Amino acid sequence: MTVASLAPAGRVLQRNLWVYRRTWRGSILGSFLTPLLYLTAMGLVLKQLVTAGTAAFGGYEYVQFLGPGILAATCMQSAVFESTFPVLGKIAWRRNYEAILATPLGIRHVLAGELLWIGFRVLSISSVFLVVMTLFRIPHWPFAILAVPAAILMGLAFSSVIIAFSATQRTGEGFSWLFRFVVNPLFLFSGTFFPLTQLPAGVQWVAALTPLYHGVALIRGAVLAEPEFLGPWPLHIGYLVGMLAIGWYTAHRLLKRRLLS
Amino acid sequence: MPPSEEVLVHARGLTKRFGDFTAVNGIDFDVRVGEAFGFLGPNGAGKTSTMRMIACSSPITGGDLSVIGMDPRSRAAQIKSCIGVVPQLDNLDAELTVRENLLMYARYFDIPGAVARQRADELLEFVQLNERADDQVEPLSGGMKRRLTIARSLINEPELVILDEPTTGLDPQARHLVWERLYRLKQRGATLIITTHYMDEAEQLCDRLVVMDKAEIVAEGSPRDLIERYATREVLEIRVSDAVRAALDGRLETIAERVEELPDRLLLYVGDGEEALEAVHRHEIALESALVRRATLEDVFLRLTGRSLVE
Numbered sequence: 001m002t003v004a005s006l007a008p009a010g011r012v013l014q015r016n017l018w019v020y021r022r023t024w025r026g027s028i029l030g031s032f033l034t035p036l037l038y039l040t041a042m043g044l045v046l047k048q049l050v051t052a053g054t055a056a057f058g059g060y061e062y063v064q065f066l067g068p069g070i071l072a073a074t075c076m077q078s079a080v081f082e083s084t085f086p087v088l089g090k091i092a093w094r095r096n097y098e099a100i101l102a103t104p105l106g107i108r109h110v111l112a113g114e115l116l117w118i119g120f121r122v123l124s125i126s127s128v129f130l131v132v133m134t135l136f137r138i139p140h141w142p143f144a145i146l147a148v149p150a151a152i153l154m155g156l157a158f159s160s161v162i163i164a165f166s167a168t169q170r171t172g173e174g175f176s177w178l179f180r181f182v183v184n185p186l187f188l189f190s191g192t193f194f195p196l197t198q199l200p201a202g203v204q205w206v207a208a209l210t211p212l213y214h215g216v217a218l219i220r221g222a223v224l225a226e227p228e229f230l231g232p233w234p235l236h237i238g239y240l241v242g243m244l245a246i247g248w249y250t251a252h253r254l255l256k257r258r259l260l261s
Numbered sequence: 262m263p264p265s266e267e268v269l270v271h272a273r274g275l276t277k278r279f280g281d282f283t284a285v286n287g288i289d290f291d292v293r294v295g296e297a298f299g300f301l302g303p304n305g306a307g308k309t310s311t312m313r314m315i316a317c318s319s320p321i322t323g324g325d326l327s328v329i330g331m332d333p334r335s336r337a338a339q340i341k342s343c344i345g346v347v348p349q350l351d352n353l354d355a356e357l358t359v360r361e362n363l364l365m366y367a368r369y370f371d372i373p374g375a376v377a378r379q380r381a382d383e384l385l386e387f388v389q390l391n392e393r394a395d396d397q398v399e400p401l402s403g404g405m406k407r408r409l410t411i412a413r414s415l416i417n418e419p420e421l422v423i424l425d426e427p428t429t430g431l432d433p434q435a436r437h438l439v440w441e442r443l444y445r446l447k448q449r450g451a452t453l454i455i456t457t458h459y460m461d462e463a464e465q466l467c468d469r470l471v472v473m474d475k476a477e478i479v480a481e482g483s484p485r486d487l488i489e490r491y492a493t494r495e496v497l498e499i500r501v502s503d504a505v506r507a508a509l510d511g512r513l514e515t516i517a518e519r520v521e522e523l524p525d526r527l528l529l530y531v532g533d534g535e536e537a538l539e540a541v542h543r544h545e546i547a548l549e550s551a552l553v554r555r556a557t558l559e560d561v562f563l564r565l566t567g568r569s570l571v572e
Contacts, residue, residue: 011368018365019356095352101318102346103369103417104338260318261279 005112008105012113013120015096031128038070039063039136042193057195058228067138068147068223069192071129072154072216075122079155080183082118083162084175091167097259107256111248114163115156122155123148133223143225150222154215157240160247167254186212191220214239267293269421269452270315274324277310284310286476287324292421297443297453299470301463301558303568306473308456309349312425315454316346329420342370345414345422349429351406353398359409360385360394363416370417377416384412388442404435411442422446424455428462440465460558472558474566484558491564492556493518495534499541500526500549509546516540521563528563530556 020027043063050062057065090096097110126148133139139147165178189199190212196204207213214236221230270292277285285307292298300308313319315328317337326333328340354362360381367377385391388408393401401409407427414422427443428436443466447453457463463470464484472480472487480487497517501509506527513520516537517529531537534553541548563569 008369008371011365011371014368015354015357015365018361094355095350096354098318098348099352099354099366099413100369102316102341102348103366104342104371105369106338260320 008109009112013116035132068220118159126151140225146222150218157243164251276323299467300456302473345419349425492560493530497529
């Protein structure tokens with residue numbers, strides 16, 4: 001990926017933005033509602049039933065612990081979703097990629113363009129999330145802004161791998177499997193709602209190997225400016241960068257096999 | 262022969278295999294500047310695979326191919342910037358309007374906004390869709406979508422336009438409208454490559470064509486050449502009962518240069534159809550029906566392959 005190929009990739013992003021011009025209001029409203037509902041229902045109401053003190057959450061209120069976790073999980077869900085049905089549609093049903101590949105653009109531009117789009121989506125979702133969290137006095141500014149690039153990196157890592165998966169699909173059936181058996185367990189058990197130390201010792205390491213765990217660590221650490229949550233941050237970044245690299249390589253190969261045979 | 266300036270597409274021994282299946286088996290052809298060149302053949306003959314190789318959307322397995330003097334293996338992006346592609350199935354952007362489809366496509370070619378807007382307006386006029394410019398694509402009829410796809414393929418002012426089955430699936434009126442637009446495009450001097458399994462389409466649009474069957478080219482020439490070479494001027498089509506057919510006993514062969522027996526009718530290849538019909542009557546062969554017509558590319562195909570183009 002060179003700078004020269006970013007301009008053509010930008011066209012693929014632009015196409016998605018043109019479509020987004022018609023739907024952005026509803027989308028932004030949704031981005032506000034998700035954190036508002038989660039933080040109210042779980043952070044404030046459910047919290048009253050949680051008997052564990054702040055010690056269980058690293059000395060923070062539950063809503064402070066929960067907010068950045070939900071931010072990470074929501075960004076993951078959006079990145080994954082945007083990489084499933086919309087991408088398969090462009091491959092197989094509406095065949096947008098076939099049309100694009102008849103122009104000077106190549107597979108790498110299509111892939112980079114979609115990742116730019118996912119990056120944009122995660123940027124807007126995480127920004128809105130930070131705004132809503134500010135109403136709950138959660139973020140530690142200005143350090144909290146680093147949660148945005150962290151969320152983008154995590155989103156791209158997920159997206160690249162899921163696009164590779166989508167390139168192998170014929171129908172949407174594989175996606176319900178993906179959401180049920182991969183996304184939902186990650187959502188619940190990657191440190192989003194509770195610290196991994198609450199899990200039985202034998203399975204903690206499994207949770208620590210998941211990509212969402214590394215995203216949650218970076219994002220929670222950034223939002224609260226808390227080194228204890230941040231942990232070995234170069235390791236988290238390295239994990240996600242590695243995942244993005246593998247995802248890119250695989251997605252490029254599989255899209256090429258699918259679209260230029 | 263090296264590709265000369267006059268030749269836009271030059272193929273020698275061009276081959277495409279998918280695993281054990283050979284879709285295109287070592288074909289040779291040259292497409293010259295300014296001509297409408299056709300690939301005529303039934304479904305599965307290898308036409309689309311050939312188109313896809315020319316359009317750089319399918320890597321070639323073997324042989325040589327040069328498109329506008331460039332090798333698709335190393336210069337796909339440059340080739341694609343100079344050609345227009347109309348695929349067999351429309352792949353318009355259903356989430357954009359008619360005009361946005363053209364403007365967005367112009368962006369992919371890096372055409373500046375002002376130029377793109379002007380060209381989009383001209384092209385919408387050309388394909389008679391200017392009144393639908395701000396509509397969504399989905400409610401358009403098949404013929405309109407096809408015309409929009411043709412307009413989209415022209416947004417980069419291509420030197421070569423590749424049309425894969427441009428009127429398949431359209432009703433007769435929509436087909437004629439598409440043909441008329443393509444004819445005008447041809448008159449403007451565009452070089453066209455058209456695949457079709459409709460012999461009337463090939464006859465109307467193509468200056469020169471190759472007939473493909475089972476991954477190979479079986480004949481090449483202008484529609485008129487091919488008809489003269491492989492058919493007679495006229496064809497007498499007759500239908501007879503099974504009993505009459507069984508008792509023909511070679512009598513038709515004395516009347517016609519050649520006789521094709523199809524399940525439902527007999528085709529007599531003759532110079533003068535009316536004269537042949539009189540001869541059939543003189544032999545007192547009882548006819549259920551008779552029709553005299555000019556020979557077409559359908560007859561050429563039948564002669565070359567023993568089968569009909571459209572089954």
